[in-house]
Amino acid sequence: MSEIKNHKEALSHPVFKIITQAASSLGIECYVIGGFVRDYLLKRGTAKDIDIVAIGSGIELAREVAKILPNHPKVQVFKTYGTAMLKTDGIEVEFVGARKESYREDSRNPIVENGTLQDDQDRRDFSINTLALSLSSKNFGELLDPFRGIKDLTAKIIRTPLDPDITYSDDPLRMMRAIRFATQLNFKIEEQSLEAITKNKDRITIITKERIVDELHKIIGSNKPSTGFLLLERTGLLPYILPELTALKGIDEVEGQRHKDNFYHTLEVVDNISENTDDLWLRWAALLHDIGKAPTKKFSKKVGWTFHGHEFVGSKMVFKLFKRLKMPLNDKMKFVQKMVLMSSRPIVIASDVTDSAVRRLVFDAGDYIEELMTLCEADITTKNPKRFKKYHNNFKKVRQKMVEVEERDHIRNFQPPVSGEEIMKTFNIKPSREIGVIKEAIKEAILEGEIPNEHKAAFQFMLDKGKQLGLVVG
Incomplete structure (x- = not known):
């Protein structure tokens, strides 16, 4: 970590010189502080948000900066917190007056008073976030490190x-x-x-x-x-x-039979999936995929420990968890539910990869089949090299079969080859229960491989099924 006390090169963006100019015209000092400085010293890339602390009014400084900037951006003012924010050149700049804070026991919202830079650094959360670079013309770029933040960054x-x-x-x-x-x-x-x-x-x-x-x-x-x-x-x-995760912790033993610790297994799965996807909601699915195991855990002398129906129970728990945490109860929640519900399906069929099982898997997963397979592959946490290789080879077979089945049967985003309107027209009937029965029978016949997913075969199947139901071609 660099020990150099001046870091002008960190302040090469034109906005910093403009802030200096604005502060000078107001006769106040100001500093860039916190995450921008920390990430610069850690070489974590260029930050898209900048925190400026002014020894005076942060709101006035923001307005003065907006006047000087070529695009004169709109200043958003948050009077309650004494802060202001503007956007320029893809960067979000927040301004606050230096302050000291005191707290009440029942709230994290502080009682705020004007303060010095030292007061402002005192109130910050961590030493690595107290680092500040001066924007004053007399010592532009000078690093202020009152809490040995550099030392903590290094360590x-x-x-x-x-x-x-x-x-x-x-x-x-x-x-x-x-x-x-x-x-x-x-x-x-x-x-x-x-x-x-x-x-x-x-x-x-x-x-x-x-x-x-x-x-x-x-x-x-x-x-x-x-x-x-x-x-x-x-x-x-x-x-x-997340008490649902805590409930997974621990290993029970009855008559010498134990089960794995599902809490630590879950964390392994989340780490595994994080190596292969940045999809936040798929990572959530990995985190929650086994939460149904705690309430469904049972022991019997015949089969030992079981978790029957944990996927179904877990998918129901996802809704309650999202609701409790005030997370979105929309398609994102439904996606996590679906992944949890189907999380064992590819594992179950991997040892006996039949066309019909794969067709049903692709049909039920729909657009999310790739995400489901990624989750299931992450779920392999065995430390036995032979078993690890065997499971992954089985999943390769499932993936290969998925390609073959999809090329032939077009199951993904399945649409019935025969529509309800065509059934009504053929048998000269009005909307009725029989139409649903015929459509469901066609779908099942295609998934089971009894007929190909094409109109001619499905139409003939429709005629046969209609005959069984006592319908007559009109």
Whole structure:
């Protein structure tokens, strides 16, 4: 990590010179602080959002900047928080006046007073987010590091600037943020902070579900999500957020028969799938694919441990979980439900890959067959090399059979070769139960391979089925 105290090269974007000019005309000092500086020092790429702290009014500074910028962007003002935001050249710039904060026990919303840069750095969550670069013309680019943020960046440590017990109690969302940063950056949370998070875990209940989910999304979207979920479990936060996962933890033993720990298995699956997809909702499906195993777990002397119907139960639990966390109850939730419901289907047919089983799989999965296969392949967590290879070879057979069946039978996005209108016209009947019976019979005959998915064969099948139902060609 660079120890150079001046970083003018970080401020090469024209907007910084304009902010300097605006601050100078108002006679105030200002600094770029937080994530922009942190990510620059970590060489994580160019940030698309910039936080500016002004020793004075952040709102006035934002308005002055907007006047000077060529496109005169609109300034959004948030008076309650004393902040303002504008967008320019694809970058979001937020302005705030330096402030000090105090908190009430029942809210994470602080009581705010004007303050110094030191006050503003004191109130920040982690030492790595207190780093600031001066935008004053006299010392443009100078790094201010009052809480040894550079040292913590180098050591890959998440540490609070002040007493962690106070930091996390004041704003419990910081507990989630600590775990999220540790996961995203592959940093360690220092021991005192971990103890403080554990001590204050019940304070998470004052945080809105939307804020919690926002942090969960970032943990799930990281390269190795298990890091975050292991920290959530270790600190005791997980039962407050996702008790369905906590319920999977542990191994029961009866008469010498044990089952695997489904919590740790789940985290392996999520890590596996994260190597192959950035799809947030498919990663959610991996996280929730086994949640039905806790309520369906049973032991019998004949077969040992079973989890019958866990996919169906799990898919129902997805709805309740999404509703509780105020997540979208739309097509995204339905997608996760479908993945959970079908999560064992390819595994079941992999050892005996028949045409009819594959046709039904493709028919039921529809547009999501590729996502389902990706989930099932991630579900292979055996440490036995022979079994691992065998399972993957079986999935290759399923995939090959899917290609063959689709080329021949066109099952994906299936449309009946014979329409309801054609059935009514042929038998000269009005809308009735018989039409549904015939259409369902044609679909089943195609899926079972009794007839090809084409009009001529389906029409003849329709005539035969109609005859069985006592219908006469009109």
